[in-house]
Amino acid sequence: MLMALQAGASGVSFTPVPGLLGSDLLRERPEFKVVEDPYRPGQQVVLVPAIVPEFALLHGRRADPAGNVVIGTEFDDRLVAQAARHVVYSVDAVRLGAAAALELGEQVVPAAYVDALVLARG
Amino acid sequence: MACAIARALRDGERVGIGVNSPVPAAGVLLAQRTHAPNLVFRLPGVDGAVPFGGSKEFFDYAQRGRLDVFFLSGVQIDRRGRINLHVVGDYRRPRRRFPGAFGSAVLYPVVPRVILFRTEHSPRVFVPEVDFVTASGVPDRVVTPLAVLGFDREAGSLVLNSYHPGQSLRSVRAATGFELEAAPGVHETPAPSPEELRVLRGEVLPRLRPVYPAFVRNLS
Numbered sequence: 002m003l004m005a006l007q008a009g010a011s012g013v014s015f016t017p018v019p020g021l022l023g024s025d026l027l028r029e030r031p032e033f034k035v036v037e038d039p040y041r042p043g044q045q046v047v048l049v050p051a052i053v054p055e056f057a058l059l060h061g062r063r064a065d066p067a068g069n070v071v072i073g074t075e076f077d078d079r080l081v082a083q084a085a086r087h088v089v090y091s092v093d094a095v096r097l098g099a100a101a102a103l104e105l106g107e108q109v110v111p112a113a114y115v116d117a118l119v120l121a122r123g
Numbered sequence: 124m125a126c127a128i129a130r131a132l133r134d135g136e137r138v139g140i141g142v143n144s145p146v147p148a149a150g151v152l153l154a155q156r157t158h159a160p161n162l163v164f165r166l167p168g169v170d171g172a173v174p175f176g177g178s179k180e181f182f183d184y185a186q187r188g189r190l191d192v193f194f195l196s197g198v199q200i201d202r203r204g205r206i207n208l209h210v211v212g213d214y215r216r217p218r219r220r221f222p223g224a225f226g227s228a229v230l231y232p233v234v235p236r237v238i239l240f241r242t243e244h245s246p247r248v249f250v251p252e253v254d255f256v257t258a259s260g261v262p263d264r265v266v267t268p269l270a271v272l273g274f275d276r277e278a279g280s281l282v283l284n285s286y287h288p289g290q291s292l293r294s295v296r297a298a299t300g301f302e303l304e305a306a307p308g309v310h311e312t313p314a315p316s317p318e319e320l321r322v323l324r325g326e327v328l329p330r331l332r333p334v335y336p337a338f339v340r341n342l343s
């Protein structure tokens with residue numbers, strides 16, 4: 002799923018995914034395709050379509066007024082924000098310079114990835 | 124050149140600036156300080172630029188169609204707007220080898236407005252056919268020290284949009300290695316205004332100094 006999201010983020014329509022061969026997922030998910038690997042003749046590889054969410058509703062810790070959002074590094078929200086067509090972020094606080102100083106385990110989702118910011122009080 | 128680039132940008136556009144592109148960088152910052160305060164741009168090392176996670180995220184952004192404008196150049200640029208960043212001479216036995224595509228082959232076809240720039244306008248640069256097609260696309264325009272060239276989509280060739288003060292249709296043609304037609308309404312490029320020069324010297328160059336120290340030093 003992460004590789005499919007990465008394909009969406011990279012603007013390609015599908016991506017090869019290692020493994021998956023022998024999984025019943027291939028039976029239940031007809032959009033997953035098994036093809037011969039063009040670079041390793043005789044070996045099979047699974048292709049899955051890119052995931053491009055219409056909307057991503059995400060939550061961050063804080064943001065600056067420009068829309069740069071500070072989030073933790075433990076999730077893959079940054080990738081989701083890149084793959085989605087429209088991104089709405091809720092945050093606990095909005096203040097000037099919020100994205101200028103980060104603590105260990107924090108990262109910035111740049112405003113270029115964010116369409117709308119919602120202040121979630123309390 | 125920086126003024127011609129700045130004037131080509133519209134407010135709110137999302138603009139990428141590549142490596143070794145001080146002139147486009149100056150143009151983008153000039154536009155941002157004059158008519159386009161809401162430009163979104165990528166320029167590592169400059170305040171206010173988008174903090175992409177490395178070049179990979181920047182390329183992803185462009186590949187999924189979010190980037191509006193990018194700047195490319197070429198050792199050679201031909202009549203059809205194709206650029207050569209690889210070799211002069213035969214690819215397998217080159218007379219000169221250059222650094223290579225640097226992503227241009229991906230970006231030229233996928234970015235809606237690609238502005239070409241070249242600090243040398245001469246017949247060895249503007250050739251009828253590039254020796255090697257590094258990247259092909261439809262250029263928005265080409266900005267040089269002599270002129271601004273446009274692209275005639277029907278003819279599929281570069282045309283002269285405007286010649287800079289001190290130049291003429293004839294002088295630009297003489298510096299171009301292929302038959303350069305004049306676009307309808309060809310005119311002289313308006314000279315940089317006092318306001319443009321003030322912003323360039325007073326506000327743009329200080330911001331560029333950390334990224335392009337030699338470029339700024341040579342202009343100061």
